[in-house]
Amino acid sequence: xxxxxxxxxxxxxxxxxxxxxxxxxxxxxxxxxxxxxxxxxxxxxxxxxxxxxxxxxxxxxxxxxxxxxxxxxxxxxxxxxxxxxxxxxxxxxxxxxxxxxxxxxxxxxxxxxxxxxxxxxxxxxxxxxxxxxxxxxxxxxxxxxxxxxxxxxxxxxxxxxxxxxxxxxxxxxxxxxxxxxxxxxxxxxxxxxxxxxxxxxxxxxxxxxxxxxxxxxxxxxxxxxxxxxxxxxxxxxxxxxxxxxxxxxxxxxxxxxxxxxxxxxxxxxxxxxxxxxxxxxxxxxxxxxx
Amino acid sequence: xxxxxxxxxxxxxxxxxxxxxxxxxxxxxxxxxxxxxxxxxxxxxxxxxxxxxxxxxxxxxxxxxxxxxxxxxxxxxxxxxxxxxxxxxxxxxxxxxxxxxxxxxxxxxxxxxxxxxxxxxxxxxxxxxxxxxxxxxxxxxxxxxxxxxxxxxxxxxxxxxxxxxxxxxxxxxxxxxxxxxxxxxxxxxxxxxxxxxxxx
Numbered sequence: 001x002x003x004x005x006x007x008x009x010x011x012x013x014x015x016x017x018x019x020x021x022x023x024x025x026x027x028x029x030x031x032x033x034x035x036x037x038x039x040x041x042x043x044x045x046x047x048x049x050x051x052x053x054x055x056x057x058x059x060x061x062x063x064x065x066x067x068x069x070x071x072x073x074x075x076x077x078x079x080x081x082x083x084x085x086x087x088x089x090x091x092x093x094x095x096x097x098x099x100x101x102x103x104x105x106x107x108x109x110x111x112x113x114x115x116x117x118x119x120x121x122x123x124x125x126x127x128x129x130x131x132x133x134x135x136x137x138x139x140x141x142x143x144x145x146x147x148x149x150x151x152x153x154x155x156x157x158x159x160x161x162x163x164x165x166x167x168x169x170x171x172x173x174x175x176x177x178x179x180x181x182x183x184x185x186x187x188x189x190x191x192x193x194x195x196x197x198x199x200x201x202x203x204x205x206x207x208x209x210x211x212x213x214x215x216x217x218x219x220x221x222x223x224x225x226x227x228x229x230x231x232x233x234x235x236x237x238x239x240x241x242x243x244x245x246x247x248x249x250x251x252x253x254x255x256x257x258x259x260x261x262x263x264x265x266x267x268x269x270x271x272x273x274x275x276x277x278x279x280x281x282x283x284x285x286x287x288x289x290x
Numbered sequence: 291x292x293x294x295x296x297x298x299x300x301x302x303x304x305x306x307x308x309x310x311x312x313x314x315x316x317x318x319x320x321x322x323x324x325x326x327x328x329x330x331x332x333x334x335x336x337x338x339x340x341x342x343x344x345x346x347x348x349x350x351x352x353x354x355x356x357x358x359x360x361x362x363x364x365x366x367x368x369x370x371x372x373x374x375x376x377x378x379x380x381x382x383x384x385x386x387x388x389x390x391x392x393x394x395x396x397x398x399x400x401x402x403x404x405x406x407x408x409x410x411x412x413x414x415x416x417x418x419x420x421x422x423x424x425x426x427x428x429x430x431x432x433x434x435x436x437x438x439x440x441x442x443x444x445x446x447x448x449x450x451x452x453x454x455x456x457x458x459x460x461x462x463x464x465x466x467x468x469x470x471x472x473x474x475x476x477x478x479x480x481x482x483x484x485x486x487x488x489x490x
Contacts, residue, residue, distance in 0.1 A: 017444075017472050024479065025444060027421045028429065030329030037342050038328075042320050045349045049313035127354075147350055178346060186343070 040180030047144045112179075113143040114159040118288050121154030121168075149174045151192075157288065160185070163202040165289050167224075169193035169281065176210070184208055189232075193278070195224040195285050198239075213262035215244040215251075223254070224282050231263040235274040237282040245269040296322045299365045309359050316356070320349070327373050330441050334377045336430055347376045367452040370442060374456050395435050395457050428478040432471055439464055440471035 017025060114136075121133050126142040126149055133139060133156065143149070143158075150173040157167045160179050168174065172192025179185050184206035187194075196207070198220045207218040209225055211232040216225065221239030225232060234243055236254045244251040245262035248269045254260050259278070261270040298304040298318060307315035327348050332341035351372055359368060374395070381394055429437060435457065442453045443464075454464040 021472060021476060024421065024425065025475075028425050028444070029422060030325055030445065031332040031338075031341075031426075033325070033328045033332075033342070033345070034338075038324060041346055041349055042317075042324070044346075045320050045353055046313060046316055049311050049316050145350060145353060147347070176343060176347075178343075 034183070036182040037180075040182040043181050044145050112161055113140040114162075115139065116157035116159065116165070116288060119155060119157045121151050121156040121170075123152065124156060125150040125152065143179075147175060147177050149177060157285065159289075161201075163199055163205055164207070165197040165199070165285065167195040167197075167281065167285050169195075186210075189225045189227050191227050193224060193226045193281070195222075195282055197222040197282075197285050197289055199289075211262075213246040213264060214260070217242040217244075217251075222282055222286055224278050226278055229264075231261055233259060233261045233275060233278060235259040235278040235282065237274075237279060237286065298322065302361070305359070305361050305365065309357055309361065311357060319356075323369055324349075326446065327369065329445065330370065330373055331377060333429060333441055334434065334438060335380060340380065344373075344376050344380055347379075348373045351376065364452070366446060367448055367456060370446060370448065371456045374438065395438055424479060424482040425475075428475050428482070431478055432474055436467055436471035436474060439467040440475070443468050 115133055119133060123130055123132055124139070125131075126139070126146045128148065129142065131139050131142055149168070151168040151170060153170050155167060155169055157165060159165050164185070166187075169192055172194055173190040174187050174194065175190050176186060176188040178187070186208045188210040190211075194209070196209070196218065198205075198207075198218070202220055209216040209218065211225060211227050213227075213232040214225065214234055216223075216234060218241055219239075221241055222237040223234060223239075223241050224237075225234050227233075231246075234241060234254055236256050236258055238256055240253040240255045242251050243254045243260050245260050246269070247263060247266040248260075252260075252271070254271075257274050259270075259272055259274045261272075261275075263269065299322070304315055304318070308319055324345075328341060328345045331344045331348065332338065335341050335344060352369065355372065359365070378395060429440065432440060438457055439453055442448045442456065443450070448456070450464040450468070451461040453459075453468075454461045457464065457467075459467070
């Protein structure tokens with residue numbers, strides 16, 4: 001369109017806004033984000049930053065501190081007892097500080113994700129990268145920023161932040177994972193069977209679980225989501241899950257012992273007593289974590 | 291323009307440290323881009339929950355891709371290409387389309403019939419919070435293709451050839467879209483101003 005009307009608001013010569021539009025557009029703000037979302041994402045974004053190298057690791061004899069100089073060879077130097085004690089004390093303090101620092105730096109990274117001893121999965125795909133389940137340190141590091149997790153064979157049980165246990169049956173794939181320090185957890189089940197059991201420390205956290213057919217909000221419960229070719233099923237063992245099912249008439253709770261099956265073709269969902277084959281793994285999960 | 295381009299964006303030393311995943315440089319990068327990416331994504335997807343999901347996707351993608359950034363390129367166009375692609379992925383997702391919320395960067399809106407008589411519109415006289423609300427609504431009412439072009443130009447101060455590459459158009463098309471976006475914004479704001487006068 002090249003009519004005069006089209007040019008209103010813009011200088012015809014350069015396509016930039018005229019003075020009046022610039023004044024008006026000056027009031028346009030960027031939408032603000034939630035501070036806790038901003039902070040949590042920052043933490044994840046910086047989680048895999050390179051470890052800072054020393055400023056200059058090259059050995060430079062000329063600039064070396066005289067206090068660290070080696071004594072001339074072939075000549076014993078008698079250190080006064082007080083000085084020796086100070087040196088020993090300083091060394092002990094430095095060692096203690098190093099231990100504390102190491103514990104501090106490693107604690108959150110390894111404690112965030114923990115593999116249950118009963119897990120039978122031996123390898124998983126984290127963001128498409130194959131990792132051994134028994135390499136717990138590397139797995140925990142990878143899960144810190146993971147968006148996708150897939151279990152090829154065996155069952156994987158993971159504890160997140162000592163707040164929630166999740167279980168992935170063989171063939172299960174999760175995506176859009178968000179287990180940040182702040183804000184509700186978020187995960188999408190692309191396929192397979194995904195079970196969740198919240199712990200007392202989960203209180204107030206909240207969790208959202210999506211499939212192609214379901215949108216679940218969780219505040220504290222034990223439940224599972226099973227995605228098959230025809231739709232998605234949610235079964236609740238304890239507590240309740242707020243369930244917005246495709247083809248349904250808005251969110252409804254799925255209480256303990258109940259289920260909802262949402263169909264891929266968007267026909268009316270089935271709300272019924274829980275499906276026993278889906279409840280059995282939930283009971284096993286509950287028993288395993290008690 | 292209201293762009294917040296930071297000097298670091300063109301600082302070779304900063305960029306080199308960024309590519310090396312230096313923690314301080316990554317932190318600064320986050321400070322420079324978080325509000326900009328979130329704001330862009332939020333305006334494009336129109337929903338805060340979705341915006342958070344997409345913004346997170348963008349930063350986690352950037353986290354993996356930063357070591358591969360070509361130091362010969364401009365940083366902002368690269369970042370906003372990734373952000374735009376993540377929005378595009380969302381729009382193409384099965385669930386999004388099933389919910390009838392499909393959109394695309396090709397959307398430039400319906401062609402308007404040529405007006406028989408062109409008259410100058412009323413002055414854009416909204417002020418303060420009223421103006422901000424009307425402006426925000428007007429931007430979000432733009433067709434996606436015009437909206438993205440407008441935001442990348444007005445807020446991010448990208449060149450038209452860069453915007454064209456991001457939105458898979460040529461420079462001329464990007465320039466034309468920007469003019470159309472401004473005209474459309476003016477029309478919407480004038481309608482808002484008229485409606486506000488009638489309501490008083």
